[in-house]
Amino acid sequence: MHDTREQPGKRARILAAAIASFSRHGFYRTRIRDIARAAGVADGTVYLYFANKEDLLPAIFEEVMKPYLADLEVELARLADPCDKLRKLMEMHLSRLGRDRGLATVFQVELRHATRFMEIYAHGYLNDYFRIIQGILEAGRADGCLRENLDTAQASSAIFGMLDEAVTAWVVRGGEGDLTERIDGLHDLVVHGLACTPSDEAPSA
Amino acid sequence: MHDTREQPGKRARILAAAIASFSRHGFYRTRIRDIARAAGVADGTVYLYFANKEDLLPAIFEEVMKPYLADLEVELARLADPCDKLRKLMEMHLSRLGRDRGLATVFQVELRHATRFMEIYAHGYLNDYFRIIQGILEAGRADGCLRENLDTAQASSAIFGMLDEAVTAWVVRGGEGDLTERIDGLHDLVVHGLACTPSDEAPSA
Amino acid sequence: MHDTREQPGKRARILAAAIASFSRHGFYRTRIRDIARAAGVADGTVYLYFANKEDLLPAIFEEVMKPYLADLEVELARLADPCDKLRKLMEMHLSRLGRDRGLATVFQVELRHATRFMEIYAHGYLNDYFRIIQGILEAGRADGCLRENLDTAQASSAIFGMLDEAVTAWVVRGGEGDLTERIDGLHDLVVHGLACTPSDEAPSA
Amino acid sequence: MHDTREQPGKRARILAAAIASFSRHGFYRTRIRDIARAAGVADGTVYLYFANKEDLLPAIFEEVMKPYLADLEVELARLADPCDKLRKLMEMHLSRLGRDRGLATVFQVELRHATRFMEIYAHGYLNDYFRIIQGILEAGRADGCLRENLDTAQASSAIFGMLDEAVTAWVVRGGEGDLTERIDGLHDLVVHGLACTPSDEAPSA
DNA sequence: GATGAATGAGCTTTCATTCAT
DNA sequence: GATGAATGAAAGCTCATTCAT
Numbered sequence: 001m002h003d004t005r006e007q008p009g010k011r012a013r014i015l016a017a018a019i020a021s022f023s024r025h026g027f028y029r030t031r032i033r034d035i036a037r038a039a040g041v042a043d044g045t046v047y048l049y050f051a052n053k054e055d056l057l058p059a060i061f062e063e064v065m066k067p068y069l070a071d072l073e074v075e076l077a078r079l080a081d082p083c084d085k086l087r088k089l090m091e092m093h094l095s096r097l098g099r100d101r102g103l104a105t106v107f108q109v110e111l112r113h114a115t116r117f118m119e120i121y122a123h124g125y126l127n128d129y130f131r132i133i134q135g136i137l138e139a140g141r142a143d144g145c146l147r148e149n150l151d152t153a154q155a156s157s158a159i160f161g162m163l164d165e166a167v168t169a170w171v172v173r174g175g176e177g178d179l180t181e182r183i184d185g186l187h188d189l190v191v192h193g194l195a196c197t198p199s200d201e202a203p204s205a
Numbered sequence: 206m207h208d209t210r211e212q213p214g215k216r217a218r219i220l221a222a223a224i225a226s227f228s229r230h231g232f233y234r235t236r237i238r239d240i241a242r243a244a245g246v247a248d249g250t251v252y253l254y255f256a257n258k259e260d261l262l263p264a265i266f267e268e269v270m271k272p273y274l275a276d277l278e279v280e281l282a283r284l285a286d287p288c289d290k291l292r293k294l295m296e297m298h299l300s301r302l303g304r305d306r307g308l309a310t311v312f313q314v315e316l317r318h319a320t321r322f323m324e325i326y327a328h329g330y331l332n333d334y335f336r337i338i339q340g341i342l343e344a345g346r347a348d349g350c351l352r353e354n355l356d357t358a359q360a361s362s363a364i365f366g367m368l369d370e371a372v373t374a375w376v377v378r379g380g381e382g383d384l385t386e387r388i389d390g391l392h393d394l395v396v397h398g399l400a401c402t403p404s405d406e407a408p409s410a
Numbered sequence: 411m412h413d414t415r416e417q418p419g420k421r422a423r424i425l426a427a428a429i430a431s432f433s434r435h436g437f438y439r440t441r442i443r444d445i446a447r448a449a450g451v452a453d454g455t456v457y458l459y460f461a462n463k464e465d466l467l468p469a470i471f472e473e474v475m476k477p478y479l480a481d482l483e484v485e486l487a488r489l490a491d492p493c494d495k496l497r498k499l500m501e502m503h504l505s506r507l508g509r510d511r512g513l514a515t516v517f518q519v520e521l522r523h524a525t526r527f528m529e530i531y532a533h534g535y536l537n538d539y540f541r542i543i544q545g546i547l548e549a550g551r552a553d554g555c556l557r558e559n560l561d562t563a564q565a566s567s568a569i570f571g572m573l574d575e576a577v578t579a580w581v582v583r584g585g586e587g588d589l590t591e592r593i594d595g596l597h598d599l600v601v602h603g604l605a606c607t608p609s610d611e612a613p614s615a
Numbered sequence: 616m617h618d619t620r621e622q623p624g625k626r627a628r629i630l631a632a633a634i635a636s637f638s639r640h641g642f643y644r645t646r647i648r649d650i651a652r653a654a655g656v657a658d659g660t661v662y663l664y665f666a667n668k669e670d671l672l673p674a675i676f677e678e679v680m681k682p683y684l685a686d687l688e689v690e691l692a693r694l695a696d697p698c699d700k701l702r703k704l705m706e707m708h709l710s711r712l713g714r715d716r717g718l719a720t721v722f723q724v725e726l727r728h729a730t731r732f733m734e735i736y737a738h739g740y741l742n743d744y745f746r747i748i749q750g751i752l753e754a755g756r757a758d759g760c761l762r763e764n765l766d767t768a769q770a771s772s773a774i775f776g777m778l779d780e781a782v783t784a785w786v787v788r789g790g791e792g793d794l795t796e797r798i799d800g801l802h803d804l805v806v807h808g809l810a811c812t813p814s815d816e817a818p819s820a
Numbered sequence: 821g822a823t824g825a826a827t828g829a830g831c832t833t834t835c836a837t838t839c840a841t
Numbered sequence: 842g843a844t845g846a847a848t849g850a851a852a853g854c855t856c857a858t859t860c861a862t
Contacts, residue, residue, distance in 0.1 A: 010821095026318075028233065032857060042823040044859075053857065086399075112317045113233075121377045137399065147401040154390045155399060157374055158367040165366025166359075172326045185359045193398030194291075194342070194360060196352040215847095237832065247848045252833070420826095438643065438728075442853065452827045457854070496809075522727045523643075531787045547809070557811040564800045565809060567784055568777040575776025576769075582736045595769045603808030604701075604752070604770060606762040647836060657844040659838075668836065 011049045013039040015063050018056045022110045023102035027057070057116045060106060065125035068096055072132065082140030086159075087187050089133065091180065093163045098179030101171065108168045130156055159190055216254045218244040220268050223261045227315045228307035232262070262316055263325055269308065270330035273301055277337065287345030291364075292392050294338065296385065298368045303384030306376065313373045335361055364395055421459045423449040425473050428466045432520045433512035437467070467526045470516060475535035478506055482542065492550030496569075497597050499543065501590065503573045508589030511581065518578045540566055569600055626664045628654040630678050633671045637725045638717035642672070672731045675721060680740035683711055687747065697755030701774075702802050704748065706795065708778045713794030716786065723783045745771055774805055 017038035021030040032053055036043045050056055072092055076085050097104040111120060120126060133156035140146035166186065170179045222243035226235040237258055241248045255261055277297055284290050302309040316325060325331065338361035345351035371391065375384045427448035431440040442463055446453045460466050482502055489495045507514040521530060530536065543566035550556035576596065580589045632653035636645040647668055651658045665671055687707055694700050712719040726735060735741060748771035755761035781801065785794045 028318075031855090036824095043825095043857090044823055045821085047858070048821070083400075109317060109322055112314055113231075117314055118377055121373070140399070145401070146399050147397075150399060151390050154371075154387060155394055157370055158391060158394055161366040161368070161370025162363040163366070165362055165369060168326075169362055172323055182359060185356050186363060189360055189363055189398070191398045191400045192352075193394070193396045194345070194351045194355060195288075195396045195398075196350070236830090241849095248832090248850090249834080249848055250846085253846070258832070441851090446828095453829090453853090454827055454855080455825085458825070463853070519727060519732055522724060523641075527724055528787055531783070550809070555811070556809050557807075560809060561800050564781075564797060565804055567780055568801060568804055571776040571778070571780025572773040573776070575772055575779060578736075579772055582733055592769060595766050596773060599770055599773055599808070601808045601810045602762075603804070603806045604755070604761050604765060605806045606760070646834090651845095658836090658846095659844055660842085662837070663842070 010039070010041060010045070012063075014041065014046055014049055015056070015060055019060055019106050020102055022056075022060075023105040027110045027113055054113075054116055057111055057113065058120055061111060061120050062125060064096075064103065064107070065129070068092070069125060069128055069132070076132070076136070081145070082136050082143050083145055083191065085136045086133075086140070086190070087183070089136065090159075090163060090187055090190075091183050094166065094179045094183060097167045098170065101175035104167055104171050104175070108164070108171045130160065133159055162186055162190065215244070215246060215250070217268075219246065219251055219254055220261070220265055224265055224311050225307055227261075227265075228310040232315045232318055259318075262318065265311060266316055266325050267330060269301075269312070270334070273297070274330060274333055274337070281337070281341070286350070287341050287348050288350055288396065290341045291338075291345070291395070292388070294341065295364075295368060295392055295395075296388050299371065299384045299388060302372045303375065306380035309372055309376050309380070313369070313376045335365065338364055367391055367395065420449070420451060420455070422473075424451065424456055424459055425466070425470055429470055429516050430512055432466075432470075433515040437520045437523055464523075464526055467521055467523065468530055471521055471530050472535060474506075474513065474517070475539070478502075479535060479538055479542070486542070486546070491555070492546050492553050493555055493601065495546045496543075496550070496600070497593070499546065500569075500573060500597055500600075501593050504576065504589045504593055507577045508580065511585035514577055514581050514585070518574070518581045540570065543569055572596055572600065625654070625656060625660070627678075629656065629661055629664055630671070630675055634675055634721050635717055637675075638720040642725045642728055669728075669731055672726055672728065673735055676726055676735050677740060679711075679718065679722070680744070683707070684740060684743055684747070691747070691751070696760070697751050697758050698760055698806065700751045701748075701755070701805070702798070704751065705774075705778060705802055705805075706798050709781065709794045709798055712782045713785065716790035719782055719786050719790070723779070723786045745775065748774055777801055777805065 014035060017035045018030070021034050021038060025034075032046055033043055035056075036046055039046075050059060072089065075088055075092065079085050079088055097107060111117065134152045137146060137150060137152040137155055141148065141150055141152065163186070166182055167179065170177070219240060222240045223235070226239050226243060230239075237248055237251055240261075241251050244251075255264060277294065280293055280297065281290050284293055302312060316322065339357045342351060342355060342357040342360055346353065346355055346357065368391070371387055372384065375382070424445060427445045428440070431444050431448060435444075442453055442456055445466075446456050449456075460469060482499065485498055485502060486495050489498055507517060521527065544562045547556060547560060547562040547565055551558065551560055551562065573596070576592055577589065580587070629650060632650045633645070636649050636653060640649075647661055648658055650671075651661050654661075665674060687704065690703055690707065691700050694703055712722060726732065749767045752761060752765060752767040752770055756763065756765055756767065778801070781797055782794065785792070
């Protein structure tokens, strides 16, 4: 009923206003009224699209994750090599959040509010994301370019953790600098590890 | 006379009660009254030790991090090999949080509340922690067991990210299972990366 | 649509309830809840009309002073003789407060609460009142019925002081008796002073 | 037991601190702790000398009124003429408060707080003060220098009201200027009234 | 669907007062 | 008498949510 198409702007404007306000003042300091004003609607209208304030959090997450995952699948489908896919994923992760500090703040800080965090984390889009990463790793293992004995579940979690921490650090540091510059270094680290393998060659370029 | 020592537990009891309550019901659902009751003090007494509710957050962080970092330094000093040190650090990180799910919940979720998060993240103990990790990596590089061209700042952030994500996943999954079981896998991953290096030999066991 | 007029009494009912409660229990003993209950609105509704509890004080003052001053001007305009005007003013002052002991209590005691007192005293309606008194005295001086050398600013302050003290004494004494009975005596005193001798000359200057 | 002599400074220092703090921040904004700190005693010590915070108000009043009334009686006893006495009283009233704006603020504003105001007003020192004024007026009437038909009770109240308002206006205006300069004008007004005509008779009856 | 006035539960914090030392 | 840590009652105010229009 409350399809986005029906009121093309209203729902999206509320979400955009919520992201902006949450990133600037935090979830608890943001009042529904602030969001409604910024979205150009009445307070009550927010409740026509969302059950309550907390439900804005998963909605924001979905709003961003849905097209992100769709884009991601398209981009990954274009590449054959699992290592290239992994690199593309890291690139997209960092560039998506690195291009919008407000959104990144909401993702790295506000979305973790207790009540909804578990729910967001354990279900839906984030699980899909983990599965995509894991899929790449398994393809790589099958392909022979990744280690036979790799625990792909653990490794995908670790890769996500690295990326997540990179974004968080960037957000906390004020969003200065270009987050995507870290891709090469992180990719190299993920692929080759810290150790100086005797036959250590071919950097990530 | 009325030294804090006279009431040996009061401050500590408040912090313990706060950790317990935050982990169970979340920061915002926890009322000062709940904490005070659980600590066996009057509501007002909480305010003799802490400026306000939010100030409990950094205090909890400090309360845990201080002895943790002290322990860590002692343990690390006993080891000579940087790779052993790195493993010990991962071990201590996972075992410290893995042994107390309530504390882990507070660390992985509640401590990240907007207002104080930046503060906690950017200052003090967490920075010390990053510096310790980075110190190990630099020693490893000097030692020759880690890569010459390693960006130790980035690598230490990545290692923290992996550990942090491992703990978060464990917390979200309900704290089932033994978090420290992941040490070998993570250490191996960090040291050797995903790739099956031609001369791929003997994992870290 | 949701004009204040739609709920014709809401603001006025809150003020009336505040006057009643302040006069009976004092400002500090009166809780917002008491006022809201008496006015038949929710606690929060009080804050739709007034910024906070203290702001009720100037609002009460204005609510009473505005029509009082309007009435006063009308009555004064009907009289030509400045001495008659002065008497009318004294009469209206004493009868307005003398007919409502609750209101008088609020005016003589509660309205003098530190925080708002200066503001009420120094601005707006009270100044208008002083100016009206002073205007009468100046007309009287021009008219020749009052002394040439009269310091009208000082005299208007003194007249107000006398009236104010008469009301306060009446309030403190429990509001017994008719306050307006004092008009003749006060007017006589103001006009002729204490001294008896018609040939009394040589003022103290 | 808690005789002033026993701890010569302590009680007096508490009162002085209370006057200072009340005049600067008002009664309700002043905390017992502020007073105790300023007096150089512990919080609890205040309660050795005063039953509670509100009891400081009558105590301040007494502390000032007692010596004031004693002084006043001495000064009045030196004068024979009732009109001189009246002038002296006005002079002492205005100079006592005009020399200490903090004290004047407490007297004109803070002392009027609902709970204690009635008590202060209706009993003790203020009544004595009214009686002294009235005594002067009666002596003047007996003496023949004041009107035969004077309602001395009402007149003494009016005189107090004039003086009181003069002080209040001075306090509100910021304590600028010399309050005692108004004595001549006020005395003249009180004695001769507003009217100009020496042969002005026909009172308002 | 939209509105926004009205609601009222809920909680942090303050601070006068107490009392063991 | 003096102290000051501890107490805990008390209430102003906020703001998510509702619902009559």
